[in-house]
Amino acid sequence: MAHPEPAVAGLGITEQGKVYGRTAAQFAAEAVRLAVVDAGLELDDLDGLLVSGRLSDSVGIDLQGSLGLTDLRLLTYMQGYGSTAGQMVQYAAMAVQAGMADTIAIVWADDPLKDRTRASAAYAKAGSAPTGWRGITTANGIYSANTMYALAARRHMARYGTTQDHLGHIAVAQREWAQLNPIAQFYGTPLTLEEYHASRYIAEPFHLYDCCLISNGGVAVIVTSLERARGLRQPPVRILGWAQAHPGNVGIRNDDFGLVSGAAAAGPRALEMADTTLDEIGVVQVYDCYTFTALLTLEDYGFIPKGEGGPALAEPGMLGPKGRLKVNTGGGELSAFYMWGMTPVHEAVVQARGQGGARQVEQYDRVLVSGNGGVLDYHSTLVLGTDR
Amino acid sequence: MIGFPVQRDEATAEFFDGTVRGEFLLVRDTRTGALLAPQFDRSVDPRRYELVPAAGTGTVVSWAVVHQRGADGATSRVPVGIVELDEGPWWWTSIEGVDPDDNLLGRHVVVAFEKVGDEAVPYFTAIEGTA
Numbered sequence: 001m002a003h004p005e006p007a008v009a010g011l012g013i014t015e016q017g018k019v020y021g022r023t024a025a026q027f028a029a030e031a032v033r034l035a036v037v038d039a040g041l042e043l044d045d046l047d048g049l050l051v052s053g054r055l056s057d058s059v060g061i062d063l064q065g066s067l068g069l070t071d072l073r074l075l076t077y078m079q080g081y082g083s084t085a086g087q088m089v090q091y092a093a094m095a096v097q098a099g100m101a102d103t104i105a106i107v108w109a110d111d112p113l114k115d116r117t118r119a120s121a122a123y124a125k126a127g128s129a130p131t132g133w134r135g136i137t138t139a140n141g142i143y144s145a146n147t148m149y150a151l152a153a154r155r156h157m158a159r160y161g162t163t164q165d166h167l168g169h170i171a172v173a174q175r176e177w178a179q180l181n182p183i184a185q186f187y188g189t190p191l192t193l194e195e196y197h198a199s200r201y202i203a204e205p206f207h208l209y210d211c212c213l214i215s216n217g218g219v220a221v222i223v224t225s226l227e228r229a230r231g232l233r234q235p236p237v238r239i240l241g242w243a244q245a246h247p248g249n250v251g252i253r254n255d256d257f258g259l260v261s262g263a264a265a266a267g268p269r270a271l272e273m274a275d276t277t278l279d280e281i282g283v284v285q286v287y288d289c290y291t292f293t294a295l296l297t298l299e300d301y302g303f304i305p306k307g308e309g310g311p312a313l314a315e316p317g318m319l320g321p322k323g324r325l326k327v328n329t330g331g332g333e334l335s336a337f338y339m340w341g342m343t344p345v346h347e348a349v350v351q352a353r354g355q356g357g358a359r360q361v362e363q364y365d366r367v368l369v370s371g372n373g374g375v376l377d378y379h380s381t382l383v384l385g386t387d388r
Numbered sequence: 389m390i391g392f393p394v395q396r397d398e399a400t401a402e403f404f405d406g407t408v409r410g411e412f413l414l415v416r417d418t419r420t421g422a423l424l425a426p427q428f429d430r431s432v433d434p435r436r437y438e439l440v441p442a443a444g445t446g447t448v449v450s451w452a453v454v455h456q457r458g459a460d461g462a463t464s465r466v467p468v469g470i471v472e473l474d475e476g477p478w479w480w481t482s483i484e485g486v487d488p489d490d491n492l493l494g495r496h497v498v499v500a501f502e503k504v505g506d507e508a509v510p511y512f513t514a515i516e517g518t519a
Contacts, residue, residue: 150452204453
């Protein structure tokens, strides 16, 4: 028996950003309903549900009850941090291939922002009491992902000569893309390199605009068989290749820390599975919790040689809407919205459907998508594609 | 400077027993001789994995400067880094006795301990005259 080929048939996104008065679970339920409608399905058509969020107690498998779903054949909560969304697409694709479930909703949602709470306080507040190994690091002043990634970026800068100016070019280019994306939180607010440099430091070498946004909201995707997707409302997006890579030992001793991420191992494997080469990729959506993460991932995938990402990406005509390399075309986590791994997955589906409007790229038949979690600990890659 | 007390848990109890004595304990694999990071869980085989004090010295392999805003709105700059201990393992720590505007890569540092609450918490401080 031939295995069904998996495809994305539905996409749902709630309002993003400073949307108050609703819980992550409510955002998740709305995102699933929107994705189902987008696909031209009914909730009853779902027979699988994969759920995730920032905190395990905020969005859980009780979402099934909230949605009134019965007789599911697949249901679980997953956590791979920033790599989760890509992973959920992978496991849903495999469940479809195996015949375990036929129409699976995957959803990620979060509600860190509360009215009158500063964004920076939103994540800090959720931190645990300083206990054990993590407590020692926290008491030493290292308690934010901003600082941990700053330590990663500094290694790259010290080894290869990458500069803050290089990182600034990435921030500016993604903000340019966001000006073409009406749902981006920074839509209508362009950024110059001078403004980037003038923005306050969070943890040197990172300025404010090296760091991603914080958003309330939810995103959901419907994965089904390509055959079924062809009969639904949207252009099917094929799930052609995938891989994960989790290097390990970060913080204990990993000489590659800040120099090479899991993308270097997972990228080629996912491309091989998709029978696709790098030069066939017309648009790439990389996980950009920081400008530096985007730079590192693009190097690891091989778009630019290792160590040359700083100057290469800062070259005129390289990034941004008029650039040769179409990266994070919605503005990414830096300038659109921060739904962890769902940010790149969402824009990848939009582009692979040809529904990007003013920001739609010309060559979109193969899209590369990355997810990155922890402090470069966890990685997932997807290769998506148009039908035929 | 350590900002606030840290509570021990089961996994860090032996390590904190060492810090109060002024020792930074590593885990030694008696079978291979390898010196492992303090976080290695030696309870998997306590006879094979023993605790040994580190020399306490190391080299900075990366650093950052955290900008902290106090209640009065003033910003302080706190240098932190990753130290490669002379025995090999890495350790994430604050770094005292350095100019935050200096290039700290390769700087030699030594462990120190500050008693906050019930525990002595390790941090690292620059050894003068090194770069």
